[in-house]
Amino acid sequence: MRTIQLAVPPVAELPDIGAVLDRWQSDDGPLHLHIGDLGWYSLRGGDATAQALRVWRCGDSIRAIGLLDGQDLLRLSVDPDFSHDDSLARQIESDIDSSNSAVFGTGAAIVEARGATRLCDRLKARGWGADEAWTPLSRDLSLPVEEPGIRVEVAGPDDAEAWTAVHWSAFRGVPYTTDARERFVSRWHAMMSGPFSSRAQCLLGYDSSGVPIAVTTVWSAGPNRPGLLEPLAVHRDHQGHGYGKAIAIAAAKSLQQLGSSSASVCAESSNKGAVAAYSSAGYTPRTQVRDLRRDS
Incomplete structure (x- = not known):
């Protein structure tokens, strides 16, 4: 019987790992780790993205892929054919919750493992509790998508400063200094030229006077598979006017195309x-999900 082994992949394997995640995406399955999550993380560069990944293999076959999104959060996707496999769950459990963990240090930790049924059962039995609730939402793209009602363009290299400025305003709410702008724009270019860039479209929405007011990035997992919005933001000075709805509709239309x-x-x-x-x-809420937390 082959053993399951954990490894940190080299950067050259990132496209292959993304292709495996693509195959695991399904409209009938959970909203688990997606190539778009790796793509957004790749703002930090390919080397940093590879170093943040944990890959469980059985021989040449990948059974699970995890992204360390910070020191204490593992975002995990398991091959749907092995979601109830106890040997795989036991090995992952050992790797993340033993005294010599190959994933976490000591102290509090969170595991996002939607669809990894057996692993979640084992972690709960070890005392891991429920973390905050999340709501997955999806929009069926087999039907026509309406116009968003605002002008939306695909952002190119010359739009990086405008795109990042909107995102910064929405999530930071502090002045966008010259140093911050240079760093964020550089990271945006790294993402859009990185190993997952062929799957991405950055969208930039404008108000009626031509001011950039909303952004999102959409990520394709390939034809006839769920695409992902990651992230979506409306400029802090323009919130409350329906621009979030508009850019979400534009994202659906882009993914449909x-x-x-x-x-x-x-x-x-x-x-x-x-x-x-x-x-x-037009996005339909699905059943709430909760990550699992280990307290310190």
Whole structure:
């Protein structure tokens, strides 16, 4: 019987790992780790992305892929054919929750493992508890998608400063200094020239006067598979005017043109405004999910 081994992949393997994640995406399955999550993380560069990955293999076959999104959060996807496999779950459990963990240090930790049924059962039995609730949402793209009602363009290299400025305003809410702008624009270019860039479209939405007010990036997992919105943002000075709904509709239309079967996104359930905006844009909320937490 072959053993399951954990490794940190070299950067050259990133495209192959992304292709495996693509095959694991399904409209009937959970909203788990997606190539878009790796793509957004690749703002940090290919080497850093590879170093943040943990890959479980049995022989030449990949059984699970995890992204360390910070020191204490592992975002994990398991091959759907092995979601109930106890030997795989036991090995991953050992690698993340033993005294000599190959994933986490000591102290608090969070595992996002949607669809990894057996692993979640084992972690709960070891005392891992439920973390905050998240709401997955998806929009079926087999039907026509309406116009968003604002002008939306695919952002190119010359739009990096405008795109990043909107995102910065929405998520940071502090002045976008020259140093911050140079760093973020450089990282944006790294993402859009990186190993997952062929799957991405950055969208930039404008108000009626031509001011950039909303952004998103959509990620394709290939034809007839769910695509992902990651991230989506509305400039802090322009929130509350329906631009979140508009850019979410534009994202669905873009993914439809790329051949995706659905457009997916996940929002914190406590963020009622985000859930409402996606819902108003035709995204259907699915059953809430919770990550698993180990307290310190």
